[in-house]
Amino acid sequence: MIQVSGVAKSFRSNDVLRGVDLEVRDGETLTVIGGSGTGKSVLLKNMLGLLKPDRGEIRIDGTEITALDETELLHVQQKFGYLFQGAALFDSLTVEENVGFGLHNLTDFDAAKISARVRECLAMVGLKGIQNLKPAELSGGMKKRVGLARAIACQPQYIMYDEPTTGLDPIMADVINELILSLQKQLCVTSIVVTHDMKSAYKISNRIAMLYEGKIIFVGTPDQVRNTTNPVVHQFVEGLSHGPITVDIEKSFNFEDQS
Numbered sequence: 001m002i003q004v005s006g007v008a009k010s011f012r013s014n015d016v017l018r019g020v021d022l023e024v025r026d027g028e029t030l031t032v033i034g035g036s037g038t039g040k041s042v043l044l045k046n047m048l049g050l051l052k053p054d055r056g057e058i059r060i061d062g063t064e065i066t067a068l069d070e071t072e073l074l075h076v077q078q079k080f081g082y083l084f085q086g087a088a089l090f091d092s093l094t095v096e097e098n099v100g101f102g103l104h105n106l107t108d109f110d111a112a113k114i115s116a117r118v119r120e121c122l123a124m125v126g127l128k129g130i131q132n133l134k135p136a137e138l139s140g141g142m143k144k145r146v147g148l149a150r151a152i153a154c155q156p157q158y159i160m161y162d163e164p165t166t167g168l169d170p171i172m173a174d175v176i177n178e179l180i181l182s183l184q185k186q187l188c189v190t191s192i193v194v195t196h197d198m199k200s201a202y203k204i205s206n207r208i209a210m211l212y213e214g215k216i217i218f219v220g221t222p223d224q225v226r227n228t229t230n231p232v233v234h235q236f237v238e239g240l241s242h243g244p245i246t247v248d249i250e251k252s253f254n255f256e257d258q259s
């Protein structure tokens with residue numbers, strides 16, 4: 001179980017997270033939705049210990065991770081598989097080396113055992129016979145699926161998916177949704193998904209949480225989200241340009257302001 005309480009994170013004058021409270025229950029798929037730049041990826045990175053919050057606590061199975069030293073943190077991080085936004089494969093490594101990276105570094109598996117596990121994971125994501133290709137030779141959808149195979153290779157207890165369907169065609173997006181669902185069933189993993197693809201969020205989630213102005217303002221089942229009277233959540237999930245959420249285009253493009 002993951003418990004996030006009062007987590008705040010700023011970058012210079014940019015207060016991204018302003019007191020996030022969120023609980024991820026064992027075995028569930030919890031999806032975090034929210035506008036671009038609201039801090040969804042920053043939240044995942046804090047939960048994984050890749051970024052350190054300025055205040056607040058993060059408990060992973062009861063262990064408070066914000067004060068751990070590097071070795072202790074590494075131990076906790078081994079419970080996680082992480083599909084980065086944009087897959088983030090190592091360009092100079094083959095698919096086999098990418099998927100086997102964690103197995104090579106974190107287990108005592110020999111080469112044959114790693115290779116067998118890599119093939120098994122690639123088969124799970126519907127990819128066979130591409131072990132020797134490099135990321136540059138793959139399509140966007142294939143990269144995502146290789147990233148997914150890498151995330152599950154070490155049989156993690158938790159999987160974090162950052163935008164697993166963004167940029168994919170609708171059919172490939174649904175293939176990824178089905179994969180996430182079947183991984184939850186087959187491997188009994190707890191999943192945290194970040195997306196603004198509402199079709200995907202409704203399909204794969206047990207609960208959906210919305211991040212807005214640095215806080216989680218709503219948590220509910222897909223049905224509760226569909227029927228919400230919360231004007232912010234309603235505007236977001238329906239994709240309406242009018243409502244309490246305003247997009248300040250001028251501010252968005254004023255890079256000089258950010259120095």
Ligand SMILES: Nc1ncnc2c1ncn2[C@@H]1O[C@H](COP(=O)(O)OP(=O)(O)OP(=O)(O)O)[C@@H](O)[C@H]1O
Nearest residue numbers: 011014016034035036037038039040041042043085
């Ligand atoms: N390492 C960093 N250093 C400085 N600022 C950062 C860093 N990482 C993120 N930010 C800032 O934090 C804010 C939130 O970024 P984040 O990537 O979490 O957004 P997001 O909700 O994931 O957006 P998207 O949906 O576009 O992926 C942005 O203003 C971004 O510029």
Ligand SMILES: [Mg+2]
Nearest residue numbers: 040041085162
């Ligand atoms: Mg992001």
